[in-house]
Amino acid sequence: MTKQPITQSQKRFKDSLSSLFRPEKASPCDFIFLKSSSDIGVQRNGGRNGARLGPQSFLSYFKKLNIGQAFENKIFQEIEVSSEDEEKSDFHQAQKTEALRIGHIIKTTEPSFICHLGGGHDHIYPLLSAIGLEYEKVIVVNVDAHADTRTDNDFHSGTPFRQFADEYKGEFHLFQIGLLELANSKATLSPLNNGNFKILWRHELNEVEKLSNFFKSIGAHIDSKTVVVFSLDADALNGADMPGVSAVNGNGLTRTELNKIWKLYQELPSSGKRIVGFYELNPVYDTLSMMSMRTLGSFLYECF
Numbered sequence: 001m002t003k004q005p006i007t008q009s010q011k012r013f014k015d016s017l018s019s020l021f022r023p024e025k026a027s028p029c030d031f032i033f034l035k036s037s038s039d040i041g042v043q044r045n046g047g048r049n050g051a052r053l054g055p056q057s058f059l060s061y062f063k064k065l066n067i068g069q070a071f072e073n074k075i076f077q078e079i080e081v082s083s084e085d086e087e088k089s090d091f092h093q094a095q096k097t098e099a100l101r102i103g104h105i106i107k108t109t110e111p112s113f114i115c116h117l118g119g120g121h122d123h124i125y126p127l128l129s130a131i132g133l134e135y136e137k138v139i140v141v142n143v144d145a146h147a148d149t150r151t152d153n154d155f156h157s158g159t160p161f162r163q164f165a166d167e168y169k170g171e172f173h174l175f176q177i178g179l180l181e182l183a184n185s186k187a188t189l190s191p192l193n194n195g196n197f198k199i200l201w202r203h204e205l206n207e208v209e210k211l212s213n214f215f216k217s218i219g220a221h222i223d224s225k226t227v228v229v230f231s232l233d234a235d236a237l238n239g240a241d242m243p244g245v246s247a248v249n250g251n252g253l254t255r256t257e258l259n260k261i262w263k264l265y266q267e268l269p270s271s272g273k274r275i276v277g278f279y280e281l282n283p284v285y286d287t288l289s290m291m292s293m294r295t296l297g298s299f300l301y302e303c304f
Contacts, residue, residue: 041122244286
């Protein structure tokens, strides 16, 4: 039988990151995407819906990127970990169930790089709950316009860090970068009942020395029993680069500033496993050219 030549589309697929993705049950893997395709928490917080479409929209762009040298012979997976139906029935119980799913997946796939895709920022709570069972100390480097430490009784996308701090039995440190004073109330910025809470404001990022010293203070808390999570709420970035978010930022970070922050994060001591979360991407409000997905997709490619 004559071997058929590969088509142009087949060649492009072979050269793209799409070809590195394997079925869910394949294990172990090198890079895993945990998808939390729900924005119930955003709606509970009074935000505009659409973030539930963020994970798949982001991956549809990311998979089209070419395989670079760093990705050769690597295995990727994507797995859905949330359920809108469960959240509508019992939001907090759904968070607990999501945490169990995440913990099980991490243990069975043993990835070296975990990327959690929201959905609302409320989904970082189940991620932290899952990894908190494995580590005695959790540090979060959160790049955001909002602290997401609201004191509301009902849980939502604005409460995850205070919620985790109240429940975690270990040592918790929350380092916030890029917060806007106009977007955070006095109650939101009140101390955590359990944990350390430090802020580097948006206007302070103009001073290189302050950013460097901020990361030195983070490094001082890291030991062999520590996991350091990098969390990026997409609305931390300037609206010109990131229009497709739950809340557009008119005074957000530039890509250059984000790259500096990531470089300093990479230089921190590590447990050997990188855990990154991207949240609040909302393709409903993105441009026709997918500017938001392109901005974040190219950033993640460089992160790898």
